[in-house]
Amino acid sequence: MMLSKKTKYLLLAALVLGLAVIYLPLLVVLLNSFNSDTTFGWPPSGFTLEWWGRAAENQGVLDALVTSLEAGLAATAIALALGMMAAFALQRYRFFGKDTVSLLIILPIALPGIVTGIALNNAFRTILGIDLGLFTAIVAHATFCIVVVFNNVVARLRRMGGNLEEASMDLGADGITTFRLVTFPMLRSALLAGGLLAFALSFDEIIVTTFTLGAGLQTLPIWILDNLFRPNQAPVVNVVAAVLIVVSTLPVYLAQRLSGDTASGGRI
């Protein structure tokens, strides 16, 4: 590049500053969860583990954690099955309406969350007559998690081509054996990465969840939103927020280490 040294350093400064701004708020939340001062004046006056202990004993938080885990695991399981099937269909076959199907897979995440949320809310309540509960939230989460698994599996299928499978068939293995011994082992890390990302996405989701989870149930993000404006809950909210940061960024980091294929939530 023919840019002056000065420009280069300015750009580097912008990058460092930008990354600092990206990470600073997350660090503030993590740090605040240990802040001994309940009003969170900055800088913190001291550090304590008290709020973590209180959060661990808070029944509302624990119930929300269980709901989050149940919804996340169930949605991930459905997304893994449907995402993998769709990926095979779109990557290995040519058929009429292929572009429409791939658009359909992206749609739940491409439209604003509130549109997806009320569309499903309306469909469950007014059209199908189903009461909102954990089940409806799982259906909603699975709908937008499919794309994450799909993207990871498609990228892997594209990269691995069909040579090894053809070789396996030439050596006399039938389709099921080939899938079990050749295709699936090569897909495994992509599926694991896709599953981790789908779980993280479900764990974080708030807008669609607000519209599809039954009354009386809370996921962790919804617990935070419900308690955000209650001043005496602030320390526990900080702990739950810190937990959310760790639980959602750790799987993403792992997924990216596992499979460099794709990890952007289907939006990019």
Add this chain to the structure above:
Amino acid sequence: MSIAASVSGYLYRKPRLRLGMLLSAPLLWLGLAYLGALAALFVTAFWHTDTFTGQVVTEWSLDNFATLVSDEVYRTITLRTLGIAVAVTVVDAVIAFPMAFYMAKFASPRAQRILVIAVMTPLWASYLVKAYSWRVMLSGNGLVGWLFGATPGYGLAATIITLSYLWLPYMILPIYAGLDRLPNSLVEASGDLGARSWRTFRSVVLPLTFPAIVAGSIFTFSLTLGDYITVKIVGGANQMLGNVVYDNIGAANNLPFAATVATVPVVIMLVYLFVVRRTGALDNL
């Protein structure tokens, strides 16, 4: 020949059947359940709620759309939402471009990989937690006030700051990809022909990466248009389109009107996509 082997042999000879089996479940789920729900939503937008019983009345009318267009409150909220979306997009583009430029053109391949992960990982940290962290930082005695001696408080400025923060990675990544594809030789040729940095940027780099910037703006725009939680957390008394939708589903229990309002961001996005289609931005997604 075992049953498994004969089944797999049969399937091998019938690729259409295999395709059908693979597609049936995802298509049933997304096509019927999700597309059906979307279609039903837009149909509901033409219905209305009985003022006495609160039940949805399935009579067709354009009343909801008429209210939306004629009522000044909704006009103001639509314009405010659009204004915030434009501001967020501009702020993000200005911050993202230099970051993406260094990543794409100066960082080593190893550093590039690490930087992409560094930008992408926080993308997944809870939306709510990130909005909440700005509430903490912008509060009267928070970090921002401590660092700069003043804080913008909760309001439109805080909303724009928080949303820009939330969607920044969605802008950095497409611009980075666009710049990564831009051949260095073009930039060098511009330099050889005597152009200085600024001229090269304006006449070579910017026009060629414009589609990537537009691709990023699709995310910042679309995500902002649908937002209602950030503005609730840091926006003070201000409302966006999403709040109107939310309030009409919850407190006002007027699902048809909520559906009508929800068509606004969708229509704006469709118009925007139609306008930017010719820049080639859609191939950059």
